[in-house]
Amino acid sequence: MEELKEQVTSMPRIGEPAPAFEAPTSHGVLKLEDFKGSWLILFSHPADFTPVCTTEFIAFAQIYPELQKRGVELLGLSVDSVSSHIAWVRNVEEKTGTEIPFPIIADLSKEVSMAYGMIHPGQSKTETVRCVFIIDPNQIIRTILYYPLTTGRNMDEILRIIDALQTTDKNAVATPANWRPGDMVVVPPPNTQEMAEERLKQGYECVDWYLCKKKL
Amino acid sequence: MACISPDGKPTESGTKMLRALKSGLGSPEEIAKDAGLPLFRVRSGLRELTGAGLTTEASGKYEITEKGAELVK
Numbered sequence: 001m002e003e004l005k006e007q008v009t010s011m012p013r014i015g016e017p018a019p020a021f022e023a024p025t026s027h028g029v030l031k032l033e034d035f036k037g038s039w040l041i042l043f044s045h046p047a048d049f050t051p052v053c054t055t056e057f058i059a060f061a062q063i064y065p066e067l068q069k070r071g072v073e074l075l076g077l078s079v080d081s082v083s084s085h086i087a088w089v090r091n092v093e094e095k096t097g098t099e100i101p102f103p104i105i106a107d108l109s110k111e112v113s114m115a116y117g118m119i120h121p122g123q124s125k126t127e128t129v130r131c132v133f134i135i136d137p138n139q140i141i142r143t144i145l146y147y148p149l150t151t152g153r154n155m156d157e158i159l160r161i162i163d164a165l166q167t168t169d170k171n172a173v174a175t176p177a178n179w180r181p182g183d184m185v186v187v188p189p190p191n192t193q194e195m196a197e198e199r200l201k202q203g204y205e206c207v208d209w210y211l212c213k214k215k216l
Numbered sequence: 217m218a219c220i221s222p223d224g225k226p227t228e229s230g231t232k233m234l235r236a237l238k239s240g241l242g243s244p245e246e247i248a249k250d251a252g253l254p255l256f257r258v259r260s261g262l263r264e265l266t267g268a269g270l271t272t273e274a275s276g277k278y279e280i281t282e283k284g285a286e287l288v289k
Contacts, residue, residue: 027257028218028264034256073256 011117014144018042018135019115023077026085027103030075032139039072039162040135043153044118044128048080048088052152056130057089058098063155070162071137074102078128079113082106123149134161136169171216184213219261220268226287229253230270233261234288237271237280247278 012019018040022031032040043060045053060074067074078085089100105112107128113119118128130147143161147153164175173185189210190196196209204212219230226234229251236242236250248258262278265271270284280288 028260030256030260034259038255073254 012141014141016141018139018141021112023105023112024082025103025105026082035073036139037137039137041072042075042133044077044131046127046149047078048084056152057100058096059155061098061100063159064101066159072162076104077107077112079107079110081108184215187212187214219264229261231288234280234284237278241277241279243277
């Protein structure tokens with residue numbers, strides 16, 4: 001049997017602990033556990049000094065105050081060096097006036113990229129694709145988004161997901177399609193026939209027993 | 217090094233952490249609040265400060281050393 005030469009690493013999955021790491025960043029050496037107790041958005045970009053990534057970093061910096069209000073930290077990553085990150089961040093500030101306030105992992109070894117499945121060889125063998133991992137205060141992965149190299153991310157959607165996850169955790173509800181804070185939320189479906197009968201009498205706005213909404 | 221410059225002196229964030237510790241023992245959460253720094257920065261910074269002998273840690277509480285206090289006189 002031919003020896004398996006390539007190491008196969010499984011992709012991280014929602015609901016599982018986020019892979020631990022210790023990595024050099026533009027703010028010093030950071031470990032995943034340094035973020036314990038906060039929500040964390042770990043996101044990768046293909047390379048410093050590239051156009052789409054620059055627009056994304058400006059956009060991430062713009063939503064950073066909103067994220068902080070929600071107890072969320074940001075941590076970027078690419079396979080560039082710390083010096084490259086520092087030079088790029090300074091250039092962005094000089095050219096656009098936008099300060100990048102969050103750290104960026106310099107993953108030259110690709111250890112973190114590989115652990116999080118951020119390199120998709122079909123897109124690029126040397127660069128990370130545009131990944132977003134939303135990690136909760138217990139360091140469990142709650143959301144994973146992957147975007148191709150050519151498509152910049154949507155910050156409204158990232159904020160919306162954070163709001164939805166935090167609403168779910170606080171109120172034990174789900175959120176429907178296109179939900180926004182203030183909209184009605186979905187009551188978890190009943191597990192038994194008896195509960196289904198009761199559900200329709202509980203004053204919720206119901207399409208039927210399995211789809212009921214309520215105001216928070 | 218985020219908290220200690222190559223010349224061995226604490227950076228601005230390192231100085232804030234050491235100053236926060238001058239009044240006594242502190243947890244990373246207390247230091248973060250006092251220094252006005254994000255908790256993740258404080259946790260990583262305390263590793264550096266402790267490694268450089270400027271702080272010590274026991275049971276999750278940090279204390280400034282004589283060497284650390286000397287740097288933020």
